[in-house]
Amino acid sequence: MVTLAEVAQHAGVSASTVSYVLSGKRSISANTRQRVERSIRELGYHPNAGARALASSRSNIIALMIPLRTDMYVPVMMEIAIAVATAARTHGYDVLLLTGEEGPDAVRRVAGSGLADGMILMDVELDDERLPLLRATDQPSVLIGLPADTTGLTCVDLDFRATGALCVEHLAKQGHQDIAVIGEAPAVYERHTGFAERTLDGLRSRSRELGVRLLHRPCEGGYDAMAVTLARILDERPDTSGIIVQNESAVEPLLALLRQQGRAVPEDVSVVAICPDQVATQASVRLTSVAIPAQEMGRHAVEHLVAKFEGRGSDEVVLLAPELTVRGSTGPAPTRP
Amino acid sequence: MVTLAEVAQHAGVSASTVSYVLSGKRSISANTRQRVERSIRELGYHPNAGARALASSRSNIIALMIPLRTDMYVPVMMEIAIAVATAARTHGYDVLLLTGEEGPDAVRRVAGSGLADGMILMDVELDDERLPLLRATDQPSVLIGLPADTTGLTCVDLDFRATGALCVEHLAKQGHQDIAVIGEAPAVYERHTGFAERTLDGLRSRSRELGVRLLHRPCEGGYDAMAVTLARILDERPDTSGIIVQNESAVEPLLALLRQQGRAVPEDVSVVAICPDQVATQASVRLTSVAIPAQEMGRHAVEHLVAKFEGRGSDEVVLLAPELTVRGSTGPAPTRP
DNA sequence: ATAGGTTGTCGAAGCGCTTCGATACCGAAT
DNA sequence: ATTCGGTATCGAAGCGCTTCGACAACCTAT
Numbered sequence: 001m002v003t004l005a006e007v008a009q010h011a012g013v014s015a016s017t018v019s020y021v022l023s024g025k026r027s028i029s030a031n032t033r034q035r036v037e038r039s040i041r042e043l044g045y046h047p048n049a050g051a052r053a054l055a056s057s058r059s060n061i062i063a064l065m066i067p068l069r070t071d072m073y074v075p076v077m078m079e080i081a082i083a084v085a086t087a088a089r090t091h092g093y094d095v096l097l098l099t100g101e102e103g104p105d106a107v108r109r110v111a112g113s114g115l116a117d118g119m120i121l122m123d124v125e126l127d128d129e130r131l132p133l134l135r136a137t138d139q140p141s142v143l144i145g146l147p148a149d150t151t152g153l154t155c156v157d158l159d160f161r162a163t164g165a166l167c168v169e170h171l172a173k174q175g176h177q178d179i180a181v182i183g184e185a186p187a188v189y190e191r192h193t194g195f196a197e198r199t200l201d202g203l204r205s206r207s208r209e210l211g212v213r214l215l216h217r218p219c220e221g222g223y224d225a226m227a228v229t230l231a232r233i234l235d236e237r238p239d240t241s242g243i244i245v246q247n248e249s250a251v252e253p254l255l256a257l258l259r260q261q262g263r264a265v266p267e268d269v270s271v272v273a274i275c276p277d278q279v280a281t282q283a284s285v286r287l288t289s290v291a292i293p294a295q296e297m298g299r300h301a302v303e304h305l306v307a308k309f310e311g312r313g314s315d316e317v318v319l320l321a322p323e324l325t326v327r328g329s330t331g332p333a334p335t336r337p
Numbered sequence: 338m339v340t341l342a343e344v345a346q347h348a349g350v351s352a353s354t355v356s357y358v359l360s361g362k363r364s365i366s367a368n369t370r371q372r373v374e375r376s377i378r379e380l381g382y383h384p385n386a387g388a389r390a391l392a393s394s395r396s397n398i399i400a401l402m403i404p405l406r407t408d409m410y411v412p413v414m415m416e417i418a419i420a421v422a423t424a425a426r427t428h429g430y431d432v433l434l435l436t437g438e439e440g441p442d443a444v445r446r447v448a449g450s451g452l453a454d455g456m457i458l459m460d461v462e463l464d465d466e467r468l469p470l471l472r473a474t475d476q477p478s479v480l481i482g483l484p485a486d487t488t489g490l491t492c493v494d495l496d497f498r499a500t501g502a503l504c505v506e507h508l509a510k511q512g513h514q515d516i517a518v519i520g521e522a523p524a525v526y527e528r529h530t531g532f533a534e535r536t537l538d539g540l541r542s543r544s545r546e547l548g549v550r551l552l553h554r555p556c557e558g559g560y561d562a563m564a565v566t567l568a569r570i571l572d573e574r575p576d577t578s579g580i581i582v583q584n585e586s587a588v589e590p591l592l593a594l595l596r597q598q599g600r601a602v603p604e605d606v607s608v609v610a611i612c613p614d615q616v617a618t619q620a621s622v623r624l625t626s627v628a629i630p631a632q633e634m635g636r637h638a639v640e641h642l643v644a645k646f647e648g649r650g651s652d653e654v655v656l657l658a659p660e661l662t663v664r665g666s667t668g669p670a671p672t673r674p
Numbered sequence: 675a676t677a678g679g680t681t682g683t684c685g686a687a688g689c690g691c692t693t694c695g696a697t698a699c700c701g702a703a704t
Numbered sequence: 705a706t707t708c709g710g711t712a713t714c715g716a717a718g719c720g721c722t723t724c725g726a727c728a729a730c731c732t733a734t
Contacts, residue, residue, distance in 0.1 A: 001451070001690095003689095003690060003691085004690060004691060004692095005690075005691095013713075013714085014713070014714045014715070015690090015691080015692095015714090015715090016691095016692080016693075016694095016713080016714065016715075016716095017712085017713060017714075019691070019692060019693080020692095020693095020712095020713090023692080023693095025692090025693085026693095026711090026712080026713090027710095027711060027712070028711095028712070028713085029711080029712060029713090032712075032713080044449070045449075046445070046446065046449025046450045047450060047690085047691075048391070048450060048451050048689085048690055048691070049387075049390065049396070049450040049451055049452040050386075050387050050388075050389070050390025050391040050394075050396060050451060050689080050690080050691090051387075051391045051689070051690035051691040051692090051719090052387070052690080052691055052692080053386065053387025053390070053391075053691090053719095054385070054387035054388045054390075054391050054689090054690080054691070054692090054719050054720065054721080055690075055691040055692040055693080055718080055719055056691075056692055056693090056719085057387075057692095057719075059386070059387060061433075064434070066419070068419060068423070074411065074412045074415050075411045075412070075415075077415065078411050078412075078414065078415045081418075081434065082403070082405060082436055085434050085435070085436045086405070086436055086438060089436070089438070089439065094433055094434075094435070094452065095433065095434040096398075096431055096432065096433055096434070097401070097418065097422050097431075097432045097433070097434040098422070098431070099419055099422045099423055099426075101423060101426070102426065108383070109383065112338075112381070112382075112383025113383045113384060113385060113386040114338070114385050114386055114387060115386040115431065221619055222618070222619035223619065223620065223621040223622075249619055252589040252593075252621070253619075253621055255593070256589075256592075256593055256596070256621045259593070259596075259597070260596070281559070282558055282559035282560065282586060282590075283560065284560040284589070284590055284593045285560075338720095340719095340720055340721085341720060341721060341722095342720075342721095350683075350684085351683065351684045351685070352684090352685090352720090352721080352722095353683075353684065353685075353686095353721095353722080353723075353724095354682085354683060354684075356721070356722060356723080357682090357683085357722095357723095360722080360723095362722090362723085363681090363682080363683090363723095364680095364681060364682065365681095365682070365683085366681085366682060366683090369682075369683080384720085384721075385719085385720055385721070387719080387720080387721090388689090388719070388720035388721040388722090389720080389721055389722080390689095390721090391689050391690065391691080391719085391720080391721070391722090392688080392689055392720075392721040392722040392723080393689085393721075393722055393723090394689075394722095
């Protein structure tokens with residue numbers, strides 16, 4: 001293991017000089033810099049992370065807390081995680097992966113040990129138990145998702161209220177009067193995950209404004225659950241002509257069921273999905289959808305966090321504007337007989 | 338930030354004593370231990386990770402390198418990652434998330450800086466460029482996946498050869514004579530990802546032994562690609578009665594297409610999938626499948642790595658035995674007219 | 675009673691780096 | 705010629721922890 005001191009000796013300078021070459025915090029003559037850089041290369045020197053962290057009290061690590069559950073929007077989580085890791089590297093940070101399992105303890109542990117310089121929390125619930133701690137410690141952090149009370153916090157999320165509104169608008173504009181919403185699994189609502197409730201909010205208030213009828217039903221993923229849910233919906237509102245789905249694992253079952261019942265998409269029923277683009281384009285029908293901008297969310301989160309490290313950056317809530325992409329699954333409402 | 342020294346003072350002992358209470362490396366009287374533990378609790382002490390790493394030259398961090406691509410078996414990757422993180426915690430380790438992006442450089446960086454005590458590599462290619470480096474440095478590591486040359490390496494993977502064999506056997510036993518394999522995207526084979534080729538190997542050799550006809554076709558995910566692939570297969574081998582799918586994102590499209598063509602599963606066509614259980618159980622038909630034991634792989638990898646840290650543990654290749662679960666999608670071959 | 679072992683605790687020496695004066699040198703301004 | 709400000713470098717003091725050797729204090733076997 002090559003040390004700073006060895007590099008210094010090899011280059012014929014003092015250790016501090018090498019350190020300054022590395023950090024650029026003091027000016028170094030071009031000549032010296034080159035000699036040092038050459039020695040670094042020749043010896044294959046890599047600064048020791050622990051020593052660095054100890055001396056500078058900065059670890060250059062960002063902790064990312066992802067939910068333990070693998071039952072929900074997994075690809076989105078993964079995409080965010082990868083975006084975070086990638087973005088972090090471009091700023092010189094590495095990412096520490098924490099699972100939600102430890103809950104608040106993880107926050108304490110990371111903040112207390114100086115393991116990470118700050119953290120990014122995913123899957124934030126409306127009244128998340130990690131938040132008080134986050135406010136108490138001065139641990140810089142960014143949430144992906146929106147809790148009920150955002151004071152003193154920085155949050156990044158898709159504007160799910162607007163997303164809901166956008167979906168309703170799109171269908172209403174095409175003349176649909178009876179719209180059904182197939183939501184996430186009941187557990188998601190019971191857990192009071194913010195995004196689900198906010199979407200619902202947007203859906204409801206916009207449909208009220210536009211005077212269309214809206215029926216919301218939670219739904220577990222999978223074919224069977226979807227079959228039951230769809231049957232109930234059509235039973236209760238036989239005139240349903242527009243469906244909004246916010247549950248990736250219900251998308252394909254829904255399409256299969258509609259096909260099976262002889263309901264053509266989009267001639268008889270229009271379908272709008274809230275899901276990653278990949279799901280929308282790979283489905284058996286190209287789906288009109290509002291994408292979840294996972295990459296962008298990850299990147300934003302990192303950039304806000306890094307800004308905090310550098311003293312710039314304030315507490316704020318960033319809601320990314322939803323974009324609805326029209327594909328083949330929506331069209332004008334059928335004229336009633 | 339509370340330090341060891343402060344705890345020591347508060348408890349009226351020396352710093353080293355506190356350290357030994359924490360590590361248990363020397364015996365401490367029950368009395369002293371309790372006083373120290375009490376002080377730790379009262380002061381809310383957390384050992385500083387950097388200082389610890391520096392002094393002990395152990396970071397208690399495991400680096401996990403996941404592929405950057407999000408186009409392939411994402412849920413499996415995620416499940417492995419979470420299993421790794423969870424298992425690591427039970428051994429007192431945290432997980433550092435590296436994306437494949439940096440490639441070999443990441444290996445150098447991590448090994449050189451002492452950032453992590455060891456690493457787990459996912460998505461290993463047959464002739465992976467990170468392997469020479471891994472062999473060169475004495476960085477403890479475990480691969481998830483199997484490269485061409487495993488000398489000096491520890492690997493954990495599903496036994497994909499046996500998996501392929503198992504699928505063929507199951508279908509052959511039910512009288513199927515013409516079996517089609519819907520594989521991963523062509524890019525996966527071009528990249529020489531080990532698991533895809535090994536599966537194919539197992540499929541081919543077993544079908545030769547059993548005297549059944551096998552047709553393999555790579556396939557991009559999604560409905561359209563699947564439609565084309567299926568049409569070609571049925572064109573070339575109209576008597577195909579068994580289908581083996583190894584591409585999660587082709588599963589649902591395949592089922593939809595079969596349904597659409599009036600081919601009943603399993604009466605006309607039997608389908609075996611190689612995919613996570615979740616996919617198999619949530620599909621529109623309960624699928625007979627060989628599961629990819631993501632959790633187990635992650636856990637194994639961590640345990641082997643930790644064993645290496647502790648001096649136990651040797652280089653070896655662990656191939657997990659596949660298990661085929663019979664669900665509703667396979668049955669006896671139809672009798673030919 | 676004495677040598678020899680245990681057991682429990684302490685002090686001090688680092689681990690490899692950053693960072694803060696201090697110092698030495700230079701050219702420019704007086 | 706003298707002073708000043710800037711630039712380039714060095715030395716030393718830590719950062720908070722682990723770990724080793726030393727040393728009491730005590731117990732046991734002679």
